Amino acid sequence: MNTFFKDETFRDDFTYANSPSAVERFPFPFWEDKYMYSVNIEPHTAGQKGSVYEFPFDIDEHYVSDMRDRALVLKADPRRVQALPHMMTAQWDVLELIMTSLARDYPQHFTLQQDGNQWHWINRPLGIEQSFTFGEVSTLPYEPMEYITRQCQGDFTILDQRENNLWMDAGIATSQADWSLDFDVGMNFMEWHGPVPLAHQAGVFERALKYLLNLQQGKPVRRLNWTMTINPRLDTSPENYDKWGIDRSSVTEENVGDKVHLRVELQALWRLPRSNAVLFSIRAYLIKMRELVTQPDWARRLPRVLKSIPPELIDYKGITRYRDVTLQWLEKYDDGKPTPSGFLHK
Amino acid sequence: MTMRNQRLVRVESIERVASQIKRFHFAPIDDAALPCFSAGAHVIVTMRKGDAVYRNPYSLMSSPLDPRRYSISVLRVAESRGGSVHMHENVEVGEVLEISDPLNLFPIAHTARKHILIAGGIGITPFMAMLAQFRNDKSHFELHYAVRSPEDGAYFKALEAEGLPGVRLYRSDRGERIALNAILQNQRLGTHVYVCGPQRMIDWALETAKLEGWPDENVHSEHFSVPTPGNPFVVKLATSGKEIHVGEHQSILEALEQAGVDAPYLCRGGACGQCITRITNTEGGAVHHNDHYLTDEEKKEGDRIATCVSRMDGGCLTLDL
Numbered sequence: 076m077n078t079f080f081k082d083e084t085f086r087d088d089f090t091y092a093n094s095p096s097a098v099e100r101f102p103f104p105f106w107e108d109k110y111m112y113s114v115n116i117e118p119h120t121a122g123q124k125g126s127v128y129e130f131p132f133d134i135d136e137h138y139v140s141d142m143r144d145r146a147l148v149l150k151a152d153p154r155r156v157q158a159l160p161h162m163m164t165a166q167w168d169v170l171e172l173i174m175t176s177l178a179r180d181y182p183q184h185f186t187l188q189q190d191g192n193q194w195h196w197i198n199r200p201l202g203i204e205q206s207f208t209f210g211e212v213s214t215l216p217y218e219p220m221e222y223i224t225r226q227c228q229g230d231f232t233i234l235d236q237r238e239n240n241l242w243m244d245a246g247i248a249t250s251q252a253d254w255s256l257d258f259d260v261g262m263n264f265m266e267w268h269g270p271v272p273l274a275h276q277a278g279v280f281e282r283a284l285k286y287l288l289n290l291q292q293g294k295p296v297r298r299l300n301w302t303m304t305i306n307p308r309l310d311t312s313p314e315n316y317d318k319w320g321i322d323r324s325s326v327t328e329e330n331v332g333d334k335v336h337l338r339v340e341l342q343a344l345w346r347l348p349r350s351n352a353v354l355f356s357i358r359a360y361l362i363k364m365r366e367l368v369t370q371p372d373w374a375r376r377l378p379r380v381l382k383s384i385p386p387e388l389i390d391y392k393g394i395t396r397y398r399d400v401t402l403q404w405l406e407k408y409d410d411g412k413p414t415p416s417g418f419l420h421k
Numbered sequence: 422m423t424m425r426n427q428r429l430v431r432v433e434s435i436e437r438v439a440s441q442i443k444r445f446h447f448a449p450i451d452d453a454a455l456p457c458f459s460a461g462a463h464v465i466v467t468m469r470k471g472d473a474v475y476r477n478p479y480s481l482m483s484s485p486l487d488p489r490r491y492s493i494s495v496l497r498v499a500e501s502r503g504g505s506v507h508m509h510e511n512v513e514v515g516e517v518l519e520i521s522d523p524l525n526l527f528p529i530a531h532t533a534r535k536h537i538l539i540a541g542g543i544g545i546t547p548f549m550a551m552l553a554q555f556r557n558d559k560s561h562f563e564l565h566y567a568v569r570s571p572e573d574g575a576y577f578k579a580l581e582a583e584g585l586p587g588v589r590l591y592r593s594d595r596g597e598r599i600a601l602n603a604i605l606q607n608q609r610l611g612t613h614v615y616v617c618g619p620q621r622m623i624d625w626a627l628e629t630a631k632l633e634g635w636p637d638e639n640v641h642s643e644h645f646s647v648p649t650p651g652n653p654f655v656v657k658l659a660t661s662g663k664e665i666h667v668g669e670h671q672s673i674l675e676a677l678e679q680a681g682v683d684a685p686y687l688c689r690g691g692a693c694g695q696c697i698t699r700i701t702n703t704e705g706g707a708v709h710h711n712d713h714y715l716t717d718e719e720k721k722e723g724d725r726i727a728t729c730v731s732r733m734d735g736g737c738l739t740l741d742l
Contacts (some may be wrong), residue, residue, distance in 0.1 A: 161531035196512065237530055238638045291697060292456055294524045316695045348457035351528040 080139040080200055081149055088283065091361065097136055098366045102127050103373050104299040109383035110151040112274040118368075119295035119343045122132060126420070127341055130180040130342050131295065132173060135359060140249070141228050141235035141309065147227070148249035148310050155312075156221045158233070163218075165245065166235045167210060169354055170219040173227050179368045198226050215419035218246060228359035229341075232256070236351055239285060248310035250359050252302045252338060258313070258337075262320055266318035272387040290353055291347045297343040302392045303401075304338045307361045318362045331404035332365035335397060337377070363387050364405065373417050374408035381405070427467070428523040430455070432514050433490060439575040442531065442543060443509055444482075447491045447532065450517060457488045458523035460550040461643070465689055467519040468507050474679060475504035478689055480546040480617075480643070481523060484534040484553035492522070494575050496543040503670065520618040527617070528644040529554065534611030539599060539626050541618025542568060545575055545641060548617065567591040567618075599662045601626060605633040612617040651709065655731040658682070658742045659701050673738075684728060691730035698740050700724050705736025 083090040093101065122128025125136075146151045149155055158166060174196060178187035186197040192209040203226065207214035215222045224231050232246035240263040248256040259267045264284050274280060290296065304311055305322035311394040324335055338361055368374040381394075381402050389395050430447035438444045449455050458481055468475040479493035497509045512518070527547055528534065536555060538548045545566055551703045555562045568574025570592060571581075580588055591597040605614065614635065616626040623642045630640045656673055667676040674696055677684040686696040691712030700708070700723065710720040712727035719725065726738070 164531070235531055236528065237532065285694065291524060292458075294522075294655075297734075348523070349459055350531070351459040351462075351525045 079136060081136050083137070083140045085140070085309040089306050089308070090216060091140070092135070092364050094136060096125075096175055096367075098362065098369060099365075100126055100135075101360055102141075102299060102339050102341055102360050102378075103337075103367075103370070103418070104301045105380050105420045107412040107416060108376050108379040108414060110380045110388075112271075112279050112388075116283070116296045116298045119297040119345075127358075127360070128297075131176045131343070132180070132229070132356070133341070133364070134137055134177065134181055134184065134228065135327075139203050142201060142226060144309050145225060145249045148352055152314060155226075155249050155314075156247040156290065157260050158218060158220055159261065162233055162235065162245040162350070164210045165235070165347055165350035165354075166218055166220040167350035168349050168352065169231070169233060171222045172345060172347070172354065176225070186392040194328065201226060221247060228266045229356045231348075231357070232266075232355045234336060234355060236353060239288060241268055241284065241353060248312070248357075250292045251312055251357070252304070252340070252359070253311055253316075255268075255313045270391070272391050287344060287353060290344055292346045292348050295343055295345040297341060300340040300342055302338050302340075302377065302396075303394050304336045305334050305362065305397070307336055308362065309361075315375055318355075323393065323396045326400055328404060330399065331397075331401050332368075333363055335364045335401050335404075336340070337367060338366075364401065368405070370406040370419070372414050374405065375410065375412060376414050376419065378402055378409050379414075379418065427519050428455075428461075428511040428522070429517050430491070430520055431516060432512060432516045437511070437593075438494060439577075440572050441497045442494050442495075442575045443507070444494045444575070445512070447493070447518070447520065448489075455488050455491055456522055458485055458491075458574045459525050459553040460529055460719075461527035461547050462483050462523035462525035462550075463527075464493070464523055465548075466493070466503055467507070467521075468512070470503075470507050470511060472679070474505065474675065475494075475507060476675070476678075476689055477504040477508075480527075480550070482546040486557055486635045494543065503637055514741055516673040527615070527641065530613045530641070532611075533560075533613040534609060534640075535613070536563075537604065537612060537614040537616070538562065538566075539601065539607070539614065539622075540564065540566040541622040542574065542624060542644070542663070544616075544618030544622070545722040546617075547575065548615070553614075562587055564588045565591065565601075565604065567593060567597070567599050567622075568596040571588045572680055592655075601629045602633060603636060605630060613641065615641045629678040651732050652706075652735040654706060654735050655737045656740040657702075657737060659739055662741060667732065672730060673726070673732060673740075676729065677742075684742065688727055690730045691727050694727070695730045697725050697730055698736065698742060700726055701741050702739035703733065703736065706738075708733055708738070 076146045085091050104334050109381040121129065176188050182201050188195040194207055194209050195204045208279045212218055230248040232243050234241040235244040242263050244261060246256045268280050286390060305326060308319055311319050336360055341358045347354055373414050381398060389398055429450050431450050432449040433446040435442045463478045463480045465478050470698050479495065479590050482494055483490060483492035495505050495508045498505045529551060538551060540548050548564060564587060568577050571577045577590060581590055591599055614630060616623050627640060627642060651669060654667050655671050656667055656676065665676050665680045667673055672688055674684055691714060694714040708723055708726060710732040710734055714727055715725060
């Protein structure tokens with residue numbers, strides 16, 4: 076039917092790659108030639124046409140293969156999706172938010188008909204058609220959050236708000252950068268951020284939490300986070316560490332360009348109207364070094380950033396083992412010219 | 422950034438529901454539905470009368486399950502800054518008002534096994550929305566609602582006529598009192614208590630819950646305090662050099678807005694902290710902190726102020742704006 080969506084893999088033979096236009100829209104996360112944690116949160120408003128910010132939920136050329144990979148992860152490990160009983164209203168909030176957004180922003184791919192509580196959903200790329208009653212779990216093949224997030228790129232958590240804190244009481248995580256929903260579920264904001272180095276001392280989490288507790292309906296916010304991943308593997312989970320941890324020692328000067336990936340997470344937060352919970356979306360974008368250096372300013376900036384990062388952070392992000400060889404390779408593309416200040420992407 | 426989405430609504434109907442309380446139904450002005458909200462949420466209603474602008478928070482009391490329209494109840498408070506009097510005397514059916522999107526600072530605890538609602542007077546309003554939610558969810562709840570007399574208490578007669586299990590009504594004109602100690606002593610684990618009403622009642626309920634050994638996490642209150650009037654004073658803005666007069670019935674925030682200053686705010690009730698502004702100097706008066714956001718130590722330090730509820734008792738205040 077549609078040739079926009081690529082047929083590719085995020086495991087085994089790793090055929091994932093970005094088209095030139097996907098490279099151009101990649102959300103390169105560094106706004107200067109160095110990096111440190113900050114409360115880098117801004118309103119999640121519509122960005123430039125064609126950019127990853129154009130719509131609240133970005134559906135790109137990897138959508139169909141991405142969703143196939145998610146289904147494989149869930150089949151092997153059903154604990155990747157969990158929701159505590161008091162989160163059902165929030166689950167419906169999430170289903171409504173994603174369905175109405177996708178149907179509005181991608182009418183060529185998705186259609187939603189609403190007649191009171193009788194809803195009809197069509198997902199053309201995945202060949203899904205479903206009539207159901209909004210609010211009645213038994214009319215869907217999965218609980219509402221799982222149902223819709225099997226059809227939307229990105230990992231998701233739903234945070235209940237109580238006791239001046241946010242609690243990770245539901246979520247789905249199949250494309251995560253080494254954190255586990257099964258481990259974190261039920262924890263509060265300070266608990267699940269416990270392992271992050273340096274940021275606690277800087278008061279980053281206290282300020283971020285106060286801000287998020289005040290998050291308003293209709294005013295979502297976003298931030299970018301990043302790490303690096305060996306091979307274009309979406310599922311770098313603690314549960315499967317035995318399958319991918321070893322990859323870090325496989326990087327050589329010859330294969331840096333194809334094996335080492337910058338992994339950028341576009342994270343967005345929404346206040347959910349019925350439940351007063353908060354939806355947190357974590358949408359991962361992967362780009363291999365060979366694709367990244369096609370953009371000269373990115374090629375200059377990334378090695379400079381990697382050189383400037385404190386060792387605790389390099390360790391926390393799991394980059395230590397292959398940082399030097401990656402730097403060596405990247406520096407060939409840094410001609411020393413100054414880079415423009417600010418973000419370098421659309 | 423801190424400004425909430427605003428929308429216009431039409432006043433669909435107005436009813437007197439108690440001697441000093443009117444209920445207003447708001448409908449959208451076009452086909453676009455009003456946003457869904459959660460029980461306990463409030464909106465801020467913007468009222469304009471000549472040059473004066475009032476912005477008052479009101480709890481949404483209609484059912485969260487039916488967002489086709491919003492309802493609020495307004496108690497006429499003669500000695501307040503004038504917003505409620507304006508709602509009572511000037512606002513008519515068909516008029517278009519500006520409201521903010523809902524914000525919930527008094528949410529239901531979704532993990533609770535049972536909910537106990539303690540209401541006094543106008544404090545019944547957020548609980549009307551909670552009742553609708555609890556009935557839909559088949560949650561365990563009790564409502565204890567105290568009024569001076571049936572004529573003074575909104576929805577008292579309707580609740581009495583319904584006679585629902587779990588709802589208990591108290592008339593102080595008959596000497597009836599909520600036996601809070603007894604109520605709090607006999608609850609199962611996982612019960613949450615919510616109180617909304619006059620400040621004295623809130624203080625009493627919080628104190629009683631503490632004495633009965635309830636954990637703070639299970640006790641929730643909504644403050645309905647409107648900033649009490651005080652002496653007029655002057656606010657100087659350090660950056661622009663502007664001098665703004667704050668009247669005795671005005672908040673700093675309202676005076677700033679009237680002077681065309683785009684100052685940050687969110688809840689307008691001293692709870693959220695968005696309007697906290699740095700003080701660079703004070704002269705000829707003391708700062709009175711009326712917010713719930715700054716800690717006691719921070720208030721003692723006195724270098725920041727919540728412009729929505731806190732003020733000076735005269736003199737001049739210089740803000741880092």
